Amino acid sequence: QVQLQESGPGLVKPSETLSLTCTISGGSISTNYWTWIRQPPGKGLEWIGYVYHSGSTNYNPSLKSRVTISVDTSKNQSSLKLTSVTTADTAVYYCARPYGPWADALDIWGQGTMVTVSS
Amino acid sequence: DIQMTQSPSSLSASVGDRVTITCRASQSISDYVNWYQQKPGKAPKVLIYAASSLPSGVPSRFSGSGSGTDFTLTISSLQPEDFAAYYCQQTYSTPRTFGQGTKVEIK
Numbered sequence: 001q002v003q004l005q006e007s008g009p010g011l012v013k014p015s016e017t018l019s020l021t022c023t024i025s026g027g028s029i030s031t032n033y034w035t036w037i038r039q040p041p042g043k044g045l046e047w048i049g050y051v052y053h054s055g056s057t058n059y060n061p062s063l064k065s066r067v068t069i070s071v072d073t074s075k076n077q078s079s080l081k082l083t084s085v086t087t088a089d090t091a092v093y094y095c096a097r098p099y100g101p102w103a104d105a106l107d108i109w110g111q112g113t114m115v116t117v118s119s
Numbered sequence: 120d121i122q123m124t125q126s127p128s129s130l131s132a133s134v135g136d137r138v139t140i141t142c143r144a145s146q147s148i149s150d151y152v153n154w155y156q157q158k159p160g161k162a163p164k165v166l167i168y169a170a171s172s173l174p175s176g177v178p179s180r181f182s183g184s185g186s187g188t189d190f191t192l193t194i195s196s197l198q199p200e201d202f203a204a205y206y207c208q209q210t211y212s213t214p215r216t217f218g219q220g221t222k223v224e225i226k
Contacts, residue, residue, distance in 0.1 A: 035215075045155075045163065045206055047215040060214040061120070094162055102168035104210040105153035109162035 002027035004095050004110035012089075012117050018082040022095030022110060029053050029071055034078045035098055035106060036069060038091040046091075050098065051078055085117045121145050121209050125218025131226040138194040140221045142207035147187045151211035154183055154192045157204045157220075166205075167192060197223070 008020035022034065036048040049059035051069040059067050068081040078095060092114050096106040122145035132138050142152065150170035155163035165174055167183035170190055180195045194201055202225055207218040 044220045045208075045217040047208075047217065049214075058213050062214075096162075098210070099168075102165070102172070102174065103151050103153060104215075105165045105168035105174075105208075106155070106163070107165055107168075107174070109164075112162055 002097065002108050004097065004108060006093060006095055006110045006113040008093075008113060008115070010114055010116060012085055012115060013119055014086055014117055015084055018080070018085050018089060018115055018117075020080045020093055020113060020115070022078045022080070024076045024078070029073055029076045029078065032097055032099075034069075034071070035096045036078075036080045037094045037096055037106070038089075039094070039112075040088075040091045048080065048093075087117050089115070090117045091115060120214055121148060121212060121216055123207055123209055123216050123218040125207055125221055127221060128219060129222040129224060131224050132197050133226045134197055134199055136197045136226075138197050138201075138223060140192045140205055140207075142185075142190045142192075142218045144188045144190070144209055144211075148209050148211035150186050151209055152183070152185065152190045153208045153210060154181075155206045155208065156201075157206065159203075163206060194223075 003025045005023045012018045030053040033052040035050040051057045066083045092112040094112045095110045097108040098104040099107040124143045152170045154167040157163040171183045182193045205221045
């Protein structure tokens with residue numbers, strides 16, 4: 001079955017760029033679109049945005065000026081880049097699959113990767 | 120953006136209790152609401168989709184109801200493994216938004 005795995009640096013310096021990758025296994029990236037979600041420590045879930053296999057994207061307006069989500073179909077991966085990070089960007093970052101027949105509920109999640117923004 | 124106001128933010132309950140969590144949308148969203156359960160250190164898991172549909176494998180003690188702006192997640196008889204955080208999410212429009220969460224604790 002489809003599995004997702006996030007990867008990337010666990011520590012990023014303020015003002016730098018956070019870069020994460022979500023690797024999709026057990027299925028093709030081209031059959032769906034892919035979402036990024038984050039969760040600051042002890043807080044709730046925040047939707048970052050999504051990307052279709054075509055490269056079409058939709059971002060949360062609160063992050064739109066700093067975020068880029070892309071796909072690499074040859075590697076079956078989605079990537080997240082967040083520029084000019086601050087301590088407020090410290091969070092667990094998840095990739096997830098919205099499932100169309102389920103009203104786009106997120107039916108498959110990666111295990112999440114913790115990113116700390118600190119000098 | 121559609122705001123999802125979830126209540127209560129936390130509750131204490133005993134095994135066997137009936138538990139109800141509500142979510143109110145800032146505008147009508149038909150039945151485009153999903154509910155998730157999250158245990159500490161784990162990714163969320165979908166419990167209910169499209170307001171009232173139960174995915175295969177989710178116990179039948181979980182149910183969802185509502186349409187328009189008011190939605191409810193009910194646990195008919197709380198089990199030890201149900202102590203967790205619960206979130207609603209709307210998928211009617213972007214940005215997709217979540218409720219603030221409800222933490223269900225042991226009384």
